[in-house]
Every structure is written in structure tokens, then in C-alpha cells.
């Protein structure tokens with residue numbers, strides 16, 4: 001490698017962007033969602049970019065690992081992984097902290113994922129650099145495109161009309177607590193993006209109400225594949241009762257009951273395939289599911305915490321070996337994450353369902369050119385070198401300023417819900 005391609009500098013910029021009051025099993029979204037923007041610069045001045053989690057422990061881990069990249073070639077991903085593993089060890093937890101985090105909805109915030117998250121954060125930016133050096137899109141570095149566009153689904157949430165603090169004008173989506181409001185939300189999202197399948201985030205309202213929501217969607221959008229995701233907030237008994245009410249309607253049943261044993265108990269009595277982003281979140285958990293005869297049939301990966309794009313490709317091979325389906329999970333994110341996910345999904349022959357994305361819930365953007373355009377619910381894989389997108393510096397400065405002012409340093413859906421309802425405990429399963 002010529003020394004001009006050696007990595008000389010790593011910049012991590014935390015950002016915050018507006019996030020609507022979306023309800024979930026843990027509580028409710030805060031007014032600002034956090035991300036980190038990663039920039040890796042070579043001696044010659046090429047810059048590879050990426051987007052990842054922006055909570056404080058993640059920022060600390062990124063800062064700790066960044067010096068390991070000094071002098072490294074952007075092609076040396078294995079060496080980068082070894083150096084990160086040597087430098088970053090997850091902080092120790094007390095048992096009670098561990099139990100609290102077990103019910104977290106966002107596996108990306110769990111400390112056991114720190115090393116995988118940091119590796120992923122650097123890997124994508126290094127592959128962006130590789131693509132620029134080789135004049136090839138990331139999808140080609142991953143083996144080439146198995147498809148030229150990647151399908152996403154409409155991701156519906158129950159929600160309030162505005163945040164309790166009212167830090168900015170209410171979003172355009174309005175309240176969604178009743179079936180007819182949910183149908184209106186789906187209609188608006190599908191009209192705008194063309195999505196061809198629908199996911200409902202559940203586990204927030206009483207299950208019968210959420211089942212009524214799905215039935216209303218089934219009536220309003222006949223033939224459209226539907227999914228429901230209570231994030232393990234239902235007992236096995238509730239999960240089985242509700243799936244009966246939804247007979248013939250669901251494409252898959254996502255994390256109805258907590259833990260792998262809960263999911264296995266549901267699987268024994270129900271013929272709808274179970275999907276997860278909560279109980280198979282790394283290779284050890286994949287093995288546990290396999291040892292139990294695969295009660296979970298669909299793994300919802302997320303390169304941000306599975307260890308990167310290449311790790312997710314390895315996961316896809318395992319899914320094929322065990323005859324499992326594969327699709328993608330998401331958290332609140334902007335365009336760099338969406339584009340990285342699109343390159344990845346285009347490169348994976350086994351992609352059995354349209355992917356999740358929170359993108360419609362965000363109205364801000366960090367990439368040059370503004371919001372990404374969907375066609376019939378799909379995103380075209382960028383064909384330019386690397387990720388094929390660049391950072392809008394003005395937007396980066398503005399979103400970083402949001403971060404400095406917003407006061408949020410860790411995502412806390414439970415704490416936020418307590419502002420609306422001080423008696424809310426978040427103890428799961430609630431229903």
C-alpha cells in the first residue's frame with residue numbers, strides 16, 4: 001500500500017435530529033434521536049464515512065478505538081478488527097443493570113454489543129474508502145449486486161400528536177391510537193413511499209387494541225403482507241391468543257414473547273413463522289436457536305450491531321444452511337445508515353422479506369442532496385464509488401449543534417414515558 005492511503009485521522013461527530021413521540025414496549029421516543037457520524041481520512045485526503053449509534057458509551061468506545069486505525073490501510077479490515085478487540089472491552093455491569101438491559105428494545109444499546117458495534121462503525125467507513133480507491137460501489141466489494149434495488153416496508157407506530165415538552169412544532173403525522181388513525185398513517189406512508197408490506201410496532205397498547213389495528217389494516221390493504229412486533233411484551237399465553245385472532249393475516253410474527261424459551265413456547269403452538277431482532281442478536285444466540293431446533297425462523301439482522309456488512313453476509317450463509325429467512329431491523333437513523341444497509345441487502349442473495357426502516361419518521365438528512373427517494377417502496381443501490389453518498393457539511397454542523405443543545409446523551413424511552421405517566425414501570429411482559 002502506498003503511504004498516501006494510510007489512515008491518518010478519525011473524526012467522530014455526535015448528532016441529534018427530531019424524532020416523533022413514537023410508542024413502544026419500553027415507553028416512548030424522546031424528542032431527539034442520537035447518532036454518530038464517522039469520518040476516516042487517509043494521508044492523501046480521501047474521506048470514508050459512516051453513521052452509527054450516538055449514545056455516550058458508544059461515543060466513548062469509538063474514541064477509545066480510533067487511535068488503533070492510525071497508519072492502517074483501508075483494506076486491512078481483519079487487522080482493524082483485531083486491534084479494536086484488543087482495545088475495547090465492554091464495561092462491567094452489575095446484575096441488575098444487565099437484567100434491565102435485557103428488555104431493551106434496541107440491541108444496539110446493549111454493552112455486550114460494544115465491540116461488534118465499533119467494528120461495524122469502522123468497517124463501513126473503511127469500505128467506503130476502498131470503494132473510492134477502487135472506483136467501485138460497496139455492493140461490488142461485497143460480491144456484486146444480487147438485486148439492483150432493495151425493498152423496505154411501511155413501519156407503523158402508535159403515537160401521540162406531540163411531545164410532552166413541545167420543543168418544536170408537532171410533526172405532520174398526528175396522533176395514532178385508534179385503528180382508523182393507524183390506517184390513515186399507513187395510507188400516508190404508502191402514498192409517499194410506495195411500500196408494499198406493513199409492519200406495526202406493538203407492545204404499547206392493550207393487545208386486543210393492537211390486534212384490532214392489524215385487522216383494520218388487513219381490511220384497508222387487502223393482500224398486503226402484514227407483521228406485528230410487540231418486542232417481547234406479551235406473555236406466551238397472550239401471544240397465542242392474539243395470533244389466533246390474526247389467523248391468515250400475518251406474514252410473520254416478530255418477537256411476541258420474551259426470551260428464546262418464550263419464543264420456543266409460542267412456536268410450538270402456532271403456525272405463523274417467528275421473526276426476531278431480540279433473541280438472535282449474535283452468533284452465539286444463533287447457535288442456541290439452532291440447538292433448540294430453530295423455533296425462530298427469520299433473523300432480522302442489523303449490520304450496526306452484528307459486526308458489520310461482512311458479518312451480516314456470514315450470517316446470511318448460516319441462515320441459508322439452517323433454512324432460515326433473513327431480513328433487517330432498524331432504529332431511528334438517517335441516510336448514511338440507509339445507504340449502507342441498501343448496499344448490504346443488494347449483495348445478499350438470501351433476503352426473504354422487505355427490510356424495516358424508520359426513515360419516514362425522520363424529516364432531516366445528513367447526506368448531500370437531501371432525503372433519499374424511494375420508488376415503489378424500494379431504494380436503488382447507488383452506483384457511485386464507495387457508499388455513493390457524501391456528507392452535507394452544513395447539515396452536519398446543524399445536527400451537531402442540536403446534539404450540543406438537546407441535553408440527551410443516552411436513549412431512554414422508559415424515562416421519557418415516566419414524564420407522561422409517573423406510574424409506568426416498563427416491566428415486561430406487561431400484557
Ligand SMILES: O=C([O-])[C@@H](O)[C@@H](O)[C@H](O)[C@@H](O)C(=O)[O-]
Nearest residue numbers: 024105106277329330331332
Ligand atoms: O424505535 C423503536 O421504538 C423500536 O421499537 C426499536 O427500538 C426496535 O429496536 C426495533 O425497531 C424492533 O424492531 O424491535
Ligand SMILES: [Mg+2]
Nearest residue numbers: 229254255277
Ligand atoms: Mg423488532
